Amino acid sequence: MPSDVSRSSARPGGSATDLAAVWAVFTDMYEAYLAGDRARIDAHLDPEATVWDSATPQLLLGKPALDQVRAQRPAAERAGGGPVEAGLTAYDQVIDVFGELAVCRHWLRIDYRDRPSGLLRNTAVLRRAHGGWLITHLHEDGQAAD
Template sequence: MMLADAAGHAGQDRTAGAAAIAAGIDDMYEAFLAGDRPRFDGHLHPEVTTWETHLPGPLRTRSQLDSYRDQRDATGQRPRLAVLAARDKHIDVWGEFGVARYVLVAQAHAQGPPELTRVTDVLRRVGDRWLIVHHHAELLREPEPAP
């Protein structure tokens, strides 16, 4: 393979990887809205770390995340949302790893005020799937200005 061909192939892999990551992120939040936890969890690596503004400290594995969600759900505190969507996605792919940065828009009511969260997900390709190995989300106090 010539060098130019290798560079073109790598660019196609990055583009395809970024598209797959974007589709996976969209599917994950659609699964949340549908209450489909197995489908949502299908996007998470078993050793995912989860750091979010509202969580009780960093959760360092999926089992810790599951324990937190089980306790939350048992008390009826699972968020009920009309909108949960990733916007303004920026995705980079390097071989078997990718990073997605986006703003997560959450609305309890379709016409209600949005809550904006800045998110960074680090992903690893496992077989033909991209799984989140680190999720970091920070609630924005004020809407971010448009670029």
């Protein structure tokens, strides 16, 4: 997964350290997803985060709502019998830092072993917490892959 932040934009500002730290939230979260490490994913989410998940129409309000959606996913998918991801590539990030808040926009390409790739357009709001960044809102938007 690319970890290069050189393409990041810091409009209206942001230190290289903050830009790298915000981007690291997403790269680590996607690595954790591929490893099946839900606790590591959840460590990047504010427990009260709101999520527009690409697989459900309603706004999810907090981790309990996210966990309900996770539990409702098809049993085959949860057991590893659904589409098998061959890799995730996050790229074209645009990050803005506003003091204790950051906004990160990026693309996520999902490569599957048995089907065409998918694309998600993501926008997230993060807050600085305990020396790191937590996602307080995430909006995933599915797009047609080229």
